[in-house]
Amino acid sequence: xxxxxxxxxxxxxxxxxxxxxxxxxxxxxxxxxxxxxxxxxxxxxxxxxxxxxxxxxxxxxxxxxxxxxxxxxxxxxxxxxxxxxxxxxxxxxxxxxxxxxxxxxxxxxxxxxxxxxxxxxxxxxxxxxxxxxxxxxxxxxxxxxxxxxxxxxxxxxxxxxxxxxxxxxxxxxxxxxxxxxxxxxxxxxxxxxxxxxxx
Ligand SMILES: C[S@@+](CC[C@H](N)C(=O)[O-])C[C@H]1O[C@@H](n2cnc3c(N)ncnc32)[C@H](O)[C@@H]1O
Numbered sequence: 001x002x003x004x005x006x007x008x009x010x011x012x013x014x015x016x017x018x019x020x021x022x023x024x025x026x027x028x029x030x031x032x033x034x035x036x037x038x039x040x041x042x043x044x045x046x047x048x049x050x051x052x053x054x055x056x057x058x059x060x061x062x063x064x065x066x067x068x069x070x071x072x073x074x075x076x077x078x079x080x081x082x083x084x085x086x087x088x089x090x091x092x093x094x095x096x097x098x099x100x101x102x103x104x105x106x107x108x109x110x111x112x113x114x115x116x117x118x119x120x121x122x123x124x125x126x127x128x129x130x131x132x133x134x135x136x137x138x139x140x141x142x143x144x145x146x147x148x149x150x151x152x153x154x155x156x157x158x159x160x161x162x163x164x165x166x167x168x169x170x171x172x173x174x175x176x177x178x179x180x181x182x183x184x185x186x187x188x189x190x191x192x193x194x195x196x197x198x199x
Contacts, residue, residue: 004069010040027051032096035104039069046078057084086116097125102133109160121176130195136166144189
């Protein structure tokens with residue numbers, strides 16, 4: 001059997017993220033995951049939140065390998081992933097009641113981050129929830145020296161990537177009609193940010 005890509009970070013953070021998702025997601029939610037990656041998050045969350053529908057997605061070059069893991073999980077509430085690049089419009093016909101994305105904003109370019117929020121403003125249903133996990137800077141400062149090292153490492157690989165400013169992200173979210181409701185400090189110098197779309 002083909003060996004699936006594996007992220008130790010996803011393995012380490014999936015349970016602590018799940019505990020926050022349980023507080024914000026409700027029975028019947030139609031969740032869209034952007035930048036699903038290895039699918040470890042999608043499988044863990046769909047298995048542990050069987051009363052909601054988990055629709056993962058990723059860019060064309062990653063969606064086949066993501067789908068291998070999702071197919072092996074054989075979960076009724078976890079369909080095959082969609083192909084979504086946040087830079088393409090429209091993303092899909094889906095109108096999710098919640099959107100989740102982990103470790104994506106520091107990988108994408110700044111333009112892509114803007115498109116991420118513009119797209120969410122278009123597809124997320126009124127009163128829907130946005131949950132974004134990853135590292136952030138506050139007032140231009142890294143939360144830890146290791147996040148500053150991580151930012152340098154990212155930029156060495158791709159100068160357009162990098163740890164994003166919370167304030168900039170907040171402005172983009174506000175333009176997308178999202179109200180900030182929670183900043184959850186997470187292990188390994190990450191945050192889980194939560195917004196609610198206006199009714
Ligand atoms: C570091 S991985 C994170 C994967 C997974 N969410 C996790 O936490 O392990 C970054 C992800 O962003 C996706 N990505 C990069 N550019 C994207 C874009 N323009 N639109 C959608 N996803 C993108 C990549 O394909 C990859 O799956």
